[in-house]
Amino acid sequence: MPGGAWTGDDREHDDACHERWLQVQHRPTRQPGYRDEWYDAQCGGCRFWIALSGELGRDWGVCTQAGSAFDGRVRFEHDGCGLFTAREDGSFG
Template sequence: MPDRAWTGDDREHNDECHERWLSARNRSTDQPTYRDKWFDEQCGGCRFWVALSGELGRDWGVCTHPGSAFDGRCRFEHDGCELFAIRADASFG
């Protein structure tokens, strides 16, 4: 890795992070226990989800909900938890 500020735009590194971090999902649509209502309660639409900068920010952000088990942790935009709170403007990502 070069000796300079990290911008988050190294495709190979981002792809490796994406694959590695996916294993930490709380919810996945391919799980048999996935509930249909969760589709509308994904992290990317939660008012407590803050997108990362750079390339990784297209799919990843940090949970900032003080009551969530995921507070301060990087989360996939299509993941979710029981403390989902819809954004006032209903935006996503």
């Protein structure tokens, strides 16, 4: 491959991905019906969420919860689902 493997370190590309992916959030915190109990059950704190590498990994990761409708999909760290499982160490992101 000319120039080596794609690293994802392209600010314009990353910003475009971020904006495009935000449009498919399941539980955007800005939605009128966002419940208070969802605040502590966001993807970034789930044991089944794995952050992407590079700049996109600051906000985005992949769901690996086999029972979730989002298994294998890129998820925003502040999104969530009904199968949230807190990390034992309480970390986020």
